[in-house]
Amino acid sequence: METRIYKSSELKQAAQDIKDGKLVSFPTETVYGLGADATNVSAVKNVFKAKGRPADNPLIVHVDSIKMVEKYAEPLSDKAKKLIQTFWPGPLTIIFNLKPNVLSKVVTGGLTTAAFRNPRNKVTLGLIEEADTPIVGPSANTSGKPSPTTAQHVYHDLKGKIAGILDDGHTDVGVESTVLDMSSKNPAILRPGAVTAGEIAKVIGPVEDTAKLHRVKNSKEIPKAPGMKYKHYAPNAQVYVVDHPNMFNEAVHWAGEQNVKVGVMAIDSILNQINWPDNVETYSLGSDVKSASHLLFAGLRHFDNEPEVKSILAEAFKANGLGEAYMNRLNKSAGQVHFGQDHNK
Structure with missing residues (x-):
């Protein structure tokens, strides 16, 4: 067709x-x-x-x-x-x-x-x-x-x-x-x-x-809305949620030690203040949570087109207002995996 x-x-x-x-x-x-x-x-x-x-x-x-x-x-x-x-x-x-x-x-x-x-x-x-x-x-x-x-x-x-x-x-x-x-x-x-x-x-x-609570746990239960039961928004690479801007200092060190290419998704104020290693490719999420929400899926898809990228570090925002929607999608794309807590597992 x-x-x-x-x-x-x-x-x-x-x-x-x-x-x-x-x-x-x-x-x-x-x-x-x-x-x-x-x-x-x-x-x-x-x-x-x-x-x-x-x-x-x-x-x-x-x-x-x-x-x-x-x-x-x-x-x-x-x-x-x-x-x-x-x-x-x-x-x-x-x-x-x-x-x-x-x-x-x-x-x-x-x-x-x-x-x-x-x-x-x-x-x-x-x-x-x-x-x-x-x-x-x-x-x-x-x-x-x-x-x-x-x-x-x-x-x-x-x-x-x-x-x-x-x-x-x-x-x-x-x-x-x-x-x-x-x-x-x-x-x-x-x-x-x-x-x-x-x-x-x-x-x-x-x-x-109650978006966080309304999860379908029984495999036979029918969800009332999309996103309540099945995996969503996941690129091929593993996404790591970076919970606070200060954590990017540790993240850049970790990224530089990897033998593969690492993607980073963050706002410009973070991307511009760090000297990223050669194996890191950055993707701008703009200037705030509004632009980040606008660009989140585009960024994940950008790195999906680069099979050499095996990990993606993505900036978190406070989960209120539009930030709640952004974090809902980001956490699902990462499978709830957070840098500093889970990246060495």
Whole structure:
């Protein structure tokens, strides 16, 4: 199969592919998604096949309006409507209880709930409207690998497996959307993102920020949201989280003793103050946690294209606000391995 890269001006052809049951990657403000008609079971099954995604990992359903959500979800609460009015379109995914038999179990993982998102990207909103159907959209990468933030990242992973990629440049946020569960009595964040618990609480009151606790431990249990059960965001090299800027002094010494190439991902103020050994290649995460979140997956993918890099030292940030989303992704990419605690094991 030839994978075509569509310009935003070719949106109608991309939408026709969706209507025809084909797979098209689309841009959002967070990462690129892998799109298929959410009502076409055969097409949705091909999403799992293309990604190598486990069948019990439910998919996020992308919509262009609250009207489209209400076609599938049970009547929305006042709190849910306030969230939608405040944060949509944007990087907030909300889990709702479904009306009976409106979406295939292939989409929901067999659950009676589904996660809905109204993305901020105008090209993708146009795609959904033109296709006139909700579109499933897990990240458009090989399952378990760093999420794609450019059309080129998608092409690298899925060329020959999907019909097309709708190119709208580099994504803005760089980490996936916040996932908020509104299907239970107490609203709970299952995955942190750019919309924080504090921002949500200002709209609907207290919310459980339980992303760290909501891990699926039983192999037979179905996760409610992506990222709760399976390995995510991991490059080929082992990532080590460097918890504090002062630790880079020790890290540079360790890196210089390695017989292989070492990658370093940090903000410019750290990269510029250290005389790195010849076997170290650096990748700038910009100037702060916002730019670091924007560039995290791109950096991991950069080093994935260099097989001689066997280890990656990556800067940590305080896990609050956007930093919580950044650290959630970084810790998963590292398998919770931290420099100074685990790097000699």
